[in-house]
Amino acid sequence: MTNLSIGELSRQVAVKVPTIRYYEQIGLLPSPPRTEGRQRRYGAEDVSRLSFIRHARDLGFEVEAIRELLSLTAQPDQPCEPADRIVLRHLESVERRIAQLELLRTELRHMLEDCRHGPVRECRIIQVLADHDECRHEHGRVS
Amino acid sequence: MTNLSIGELSRQVAVKVPTIRYYEQIGLLPSPPRTEGRQRRYGAEDVSRLSFIRHARDLGFEVEAIRELLSLTAQPDQPCEPADRIVLRHLESVERRIAQLELLRTELRHMLEDCRHGPVRECRIIQVLADHDECRHEHGRVS
DNA sequence: CTACAACCTCCAGCGACTAGAGGTTCAAGA
DNA sequence: TCTTGAACCTCTAGTCGCTGGAGGTTGTAG
Structure with a gap:
């Protein structure tokens, strides 16, 4: 010990x-x-x-x-309020990250659904990346 | 241009x-x-x-x-399959991160609920951190 | 007493930028 | 044409939380 x-x-x-x-x-x-x-x-x-x-x-x-x-x-x-506040602050940041990642998940799933498995030329995945206006949602950077 | x-x-x-x-x-x-x-x-x-x-x-x-x-x-x-695979791999990693963060969120919420807002000595938040066996779930590191 | 595993310090690297120091160039206005 | 100053240039170091390696020293079991 x-x-x-x-x-x-x-x-x-x-x-x-x-x-x-x-x-x-x-x-x-x-x-x-x-x-x-x-x-x-x-x-x-x-x-x-x-x-x-x-x-x-x-x-x-x-x-x-x-x-x-x-x-x-x-x-x-x-008093333990400062501890409380630290945990709450962390919880809120976890929740923000979850929300962002869920948006991301949705977009990635759509990309995979849209893909027709042809040549790169016709690939929706590549097109969406090249021309972002085609995508469905806005989202910030993922931390 | x-x-x-x-x-x-x-x-x-x-x-x-x-x-x-x-x-x-x-x-x-x-x-x-x-x-x-x-x-x-x-x-x-x-x-x-x-x-x-x-x-x-x-x-x-x-x-x-x-x-x-x-x-x-x-x-x-x-063929665009390689692009497909890259997106799928990324989607899976996003899903893993969401799952981990959701476990985390649950634990943090429990910690906040359990806190009785007394002195640090009696603070459940601090106790759970000091003695991990008291907590409800296992979880890996968050990336 | 001898091996050798475990320890020590110091430094570099990861990923994806970001910021600063100190110097140079471009372009607009006088 | 000249001057000003914003924007550009390179190079280096810092961010976060470790992780790994080189090269050398110490503790301990047999």
Whole structure:
């Protein structure tokens, strides 16, 4: 549980070794103590913190949002509204992305339906791309 | 229509000037002729090609896929099945991303519903992140 | 004591742009 | 014809969140 090498921590939390070093570099994880030979040694606290980070990344939170969430956990008496707001903001961005991707899906399906499988010259797919006015919907860039 | 400067082309097609130079650099656009002072001059063919690229990017196609689609337009007698396959592959990836984002949306909504708006100590959002076993679903990384 | 797996640091690369520095050219108005 | 200044040029570096490799060092099991 304590005094884990970086490889052991990596296996426990399912985060790759270079990623752990990267998180330390950008200040998401504290610099752990080292052995005499300068190898990192981690404790239970690091396991929790890295798990938190991993779960948040799995949920698609950006590193900056995770940084804010982590700083909230250090203030357990403060109200949790800031956490609420971070999650809501993320939810809204997920919903925007879903909406955009659904528009995209519709367009791509139409393109495939319209294709008559002849030569490229007659291909609706290519024509739609070449002349965008033929398509059915407007849509913004997908992030 | 012909002999456009890069800025005029940019306005016509709604692609930023540095992006046009970038497309030239990676070989999506051919190197255009230059004035004596080494400024780029574009013709109608470039307008079409860049429009094609922009529409395909708007639909979320990767640059490599666009490269393949462009090379197909140069072979108008060949069958359009390769184009078909590229679009299908892209559609499938869009569908996978939608499915993942929908799982995410569900989880984020649950987190917000569970939050009782007390202090951080009692915040379900923070607890779920700290102890992932409490959450309802498994999900992979979002790309 | 010897192997050798695992560790270390530093740097480069991914994708698709975007921005800035520092210098040159074009074209319109005086 | 000259001047001004917007638009152009090249080159480099930064974005995000890692990931991989080179080349060298350390920890530990046998």
